[in-house]
Amino acid sequence: MLSKNKQKLITSLTRKKHRDQEKLFVAEGHKLVTDLLNTTLKCIFLIATHEWIKNNSLPNNKTELISVTENELKKISTLKSTPPVLAVFEQPANIINFKDLSSKLSIFLDDVQDPGNLGTIVRMADWFGIENVFCSKGCADIFNSKTVQSTMGAIARVKIQYVDVDKFFKSIDKLEVYGTFLEGSNLYDTELQPNGIIVMGNEGNGISSEVEKYVTTKLNIPNYPPDSATSESLNVAVATAITCAEFRRRILK
Amino acid sequence: MLSKNKQKLITSLTRKKHRDQEKLFVAEGHKLVTDLLNTTLKCIFLIATHEWIKNNSLPNNKTELISVTENELKKISTLKSTPPVLAVFEQPANIINFKDLSSKLSIFLDDVQDPGNLGTIVRMADWFGIENVFCSKGCADIFNSKTVQSTMGAIARVKIQYVDVDKFFKSIDKLEVYGTFLEGSNLYDTELQPNGIIVMGNEGNGISSEVEKYVTTKLNIPNYPPDSATSESLNVAVATAITCAEFRRRILK
Numbered sequence: 458m459l460s461k462n463k464q465k466l467i468t469s470l471t472r473k474k475h476r477d478q479e480k481l482f483v484a485e486g487h488k489l490v491t492d493l494l495n496t497t498l499k500c501i502f503l504i505a506t507h508e509w510i511k512n513n514s515l516p517n518n519k520t521e522l523i524s525v526t527e528n529e530l531k532k533i534s535t536l537k538s539t540p541p542v543l544a545v546f547e548q549p550a551n552i553i554n555f556k557d558l559s560s561k562l563s564i565f566l567d568d569v570q571d572p573g574n575l576g577t578i579v580r581m582a583d584w585f586g587i588e589n590v591f592c593s594k595g596c597a598d599i600f601n602s603k604t605v606q607s608t609m610g611a612i613a614r615v616k617i618q619y620v621d622v623d624k625f626f627k628s629i630d631k632l633e634v635y636g637t638f639l640e641g642s643n644l645y646d647t648e649l650q651p652n653g654i655i656v657m658g659n660e661g662n663g664i665s666s667e668v669e670k671y672v673t674t675k676l677n678i679p680n681y682p683p684d685s686a687t688s689e690s691l692n693v694a695v696a697t698a699i700t701c702a703e704f705r706r707r708i709l710k
Numbered sequence: 711m712l713s714k715n716k717q718k719l720i721t722s723l724t725r726k727k728h729r730d731q732e733k734l735f736v737a738e739g740h741k742l743v744t745d746l747l748n749t750t751l752k753c754i755f756l757i758a759t760h761e762w763i764k765n766n767s768l769p770n771n772k773t774e775l776i777s778v779t780e781n782e783l784k785k786i787s788t789l790k791s792t793p794p795v796l797a798v799f800e801q802p803a804n805i806i807n808f809k810d811l812s813s814k815l816s817i818f819l820d821d822v823q824d825p826g827n828l829g830t831i832v833r834m835a836d837w838f839g840i841e842n843v844f845c846s847k848g849c850a851d852i853f854n855s856k857t858v859q860s861t862m863g864a865i866a867r868v869k870i871q872y873v874d875v876d877k878f879f880k881s882i883d884k885l886e887v888y889g890t891f892l893e894g895s896n897l898y899d900t901e902l903q904p905n906g907i908i909v910m911g912n913e914g915n916g917i918s919s920e921v922e923k924y925v926t927t928k929l930n931i932p933n934y935p936p937d938s939a940t941s942e943s944l945n946v947a948v949a950t951a952i953t954c955a956e957f958r959r960r961i962l963k
Contacts, residue, residue, distance in 0.1 A: 573826060581948050583941040586934040611941045645959050681839040681958040688836040688864045691951070695834050698948040699955045705934040706898050 459504060459529050467504075467533045467545065473598045480548045482600035486540040487513075489610060496613035498546045505542040506530065513542075535602045548600060551616040553589055555628045562587055562652055562704055565625070565634075567668045568595035568659040569693055575599065576607025577694040578657070583611035585701045590617045591625060593668070595659070626671040629654060634673045636664050637696055641677035644703055651708050657697045663690075676700065712757060712782050720757075720786045720798065726851045733801045735853035739793040740766075742863060749866035751799045758795035759783065766795075788855045801853060804869040806842055808881045815840055815905055815957055818878070818887075820921045821848035821912040822946055828852065829860025830947040831910070836864035838954045843870045844878060846921070848912070879924035882907060887926045889917050890949055894928035897956055904961050910950045916943075929953065 469475040470483050481501060484493050487509070494500060494516045502521035505513075510524055531539040564587055569575050575597045582590050597604055599617045608615075626634070633653035637644075656672060658664035664672070678699050680687050691699070722728040723736050734754060737743050740762070747753060747769045755774035758766075763777055784792040817840055822828050828850045835843050850857055852870045861868075879887070886906035890897075909925060911917035917925070931952050933940050944952070 577945045577948060580941050581944055584931075584933050584944050586938055586940060607945070609941060609943070614940070643962075645962065678837075678955070679958070679962060680837050681962070683962070685839060687839060687867070688833050688862060690862075691834055691837050692830045692860070692947065694945065694948060695830060695951040698944070699951055702931070702952045702955070705932070709896075709898065709932060709934070709936070 459523055459525050459533070463502070463504075463523070464533060467543070470545070471535060471602065473601070476548070476598070476600045481545050482548055482605055483535075483543060483545055483602055484605050485534055485536050485543045485602070486606070487542055489606060490540075490542045490544045492610035493544065493546060493613055496610070498549060498613045501545045501547060503542065503544045504530065504533070509541040536606075549613070549616075551618050553616055553618050558589065558629055558652075558654075559632060560652055561589065562701075563589040563591065563654050564697065564701075565591045565593075565654050565656045565668075566596050567593050567622075567656060567664050568662075569657065570595070570597055571660055571693075572597040572601040572603035573607050574660065574692070574694045575601075576604040576609075576612075578697050579604075579608045579615050579617065580611040581694065581698045581701065582615050583608075585705050587701065588616060590615055591654075592617060592619045593622055594619055622667055626668075634671050635676055635700070636669065636672035636674075637678060637700060638664065638669075638672075638675045639677060641675035644676045644678050644700065647674065647676055649704055649707055651704070655697070655700055655704070657693055657700075660693055712776060712778050712786070716755070716757075716776070717786060720796070723798070724788060724855065726854070729801070729851070729853045734798050735801055735858060736788075736796060736798055736855055737858050738787055738789050738796045738855070739859070740795055742859060743793075743795045743797045745863035746797065746799060746866055749863070751802060751866045754798045754800060756795065756797040757783065757786070762794040789859075802866070802869075804871050806869055806871050811842065811882055811905075811907075812885060813905055814842065815954075816842040816844065816907050817950065817954075818844045818846075818907050818909045818921070819849050820846050820875075820909060820917050821915075822910065823848065823850055824913055824946075825850040825854040825856035826860050827913065827945070827947045828854075829857040829862075829865075831950050832857075832861045832868050832870065833864040834947065834951045834954065835868050836861075838958050840954065841869060843868055844907075845870060845872050846875055847872055875920055879921075887924050888929055888953070889922065889925035889927075890931060890953060891917065891922075891925075891928045892930060894930035897929045897931050897953065900927065900929060902957050902960055904957070908950070908953055908957070910946055910953075913946055
């Protein structure tokens with residue numbers, strides 16, 4: 458049975474303001490919740506159907522376990538089809554040592570506003586061993602439920618930090634900063650360092666002039682056939698993925 | 711002023727059944743609608759605010775133009791923030807000559823269910839000069855409003871066709887069929903033909919056994935660092951993009 462207070466808390470966590478206050482976020486669905494339970498993230502409480510609880514190994518006894526009906530879950534779920542389990546986790550405190558960045562490839566997102574795009578980028582970063590994703594304050598919130606769902610668990614492994622643009626780039630000033638631009642040089646013909654920052658821009662406006670001034674190498678993902686009339690641009694998660702894949706391909710070669 | 715009949719029609723077009731009956735679809739927003747007006751797609755009618763009509767060059771006089779208030783647009787829009795313009799287009803009849811496929815790179819989607827993923831893949835296909843995207847019957851509907859929006863206009867250039875799996879693969883039986891699998895060979899070390907079919911699978915289940923039997927080359931997108939514990943998979947639009955980018959990189963080299 459779900460208390461009114463818990464129900465209220467979960468509903469309140471659909472809003473960033475409350476997530477920030479409580480330092481909590483919600484994850485839904487069997488696959489995502491079980492994945493996150495096997496990470497270092499701290500689960501505060503877990504709400505599941507009787508059947509789910511019966512069939513799944515449960516987290517440690519510090520986690521409160523609440524058994525509910527499917528109807529009760531339906532009331533609090535944000536998903537289209539009601540999941541058998543929903544869990545509230547503590548937001549990880551992602552403390553990043555800026556000095557360590559010089560030996561790593563990292564991503565900086567400049568006002569990436571779509572929660573799904575942000576989550577997809579974090580999932581892809583995890584695949585390519587990119588440990589740190591920095592976000593400008595205009596980016597979507599990483600703890601938005603759509604973002605959490607589309608990270609597919611990578612939210613527990615990739616460190617995401619919201620930073621002030623100028624402070625961030627001034628603190629990493631010896632690193633190569635790559636950004637994609639229409640006038641950039643061909644991604645495949647340009648020398649790429651194994652470490653540095655890959656900057657990706659806003660869905661509608663690309664990289665802002667505020668961030669562009671820190672970019673040291675402008676790249677372009679060539680379309681095909683060259684000079685044909687195609688889409689004007691790629692989805693930002695797709696462009697990030699193609700760029701990161703090329704950085705990793707160079708090292709794997 | 712928007713008639714009740716038109717309002718009803720637009721609302722009915724949020725459902726696939728009605729879109730199929732009427733052979734129409736809806737596009738919303740300044741950028742998407744103006745892009746589509748400049749293609750071969752036939753616009754049946756266009757609904758816009760007085761201000762938008764005043765500031766934009768209008769389509770040919772075969773298109774009915776309806777001037778409305780923002781409030782009227784709000785009632786029929788499916789977008790979060792009400793756009794200044796919405797248009798109803800005829801669904802293109804995408805007749806694909808299967809014999810032509812032997813000289814092209816095409817995509818086959820096996821039950822890609824998320825409308826956003828489908829739209830993002832079509833946009834990316836356009837960028838990489840992939841003219842034809844084939845969909846199994848279990849895929850999302852290309853004329854779903856979310857899909858239309860995420861194609862960003864590529865829906866007018868890329869031909870999308872829903873096909874029967876067996877019939878399709880039997881009709882292209884001399885072409886190389888590529889698919890991504892965990893046990894596939896490294897994408898970057900495998901010989902890739904410039905032409906063929908790239909198969910991508912369902913978000914949760916990957917490529918079905920029904921389709922797998924037609925795959926002639928199994929590929930794998932290597933994660934980084936090799937053998938590390940990362941995300942188990944990539945978003946399907948991201949995986950499609952990385953694969954297509956590599957096919958095009960080989961030709962551009």
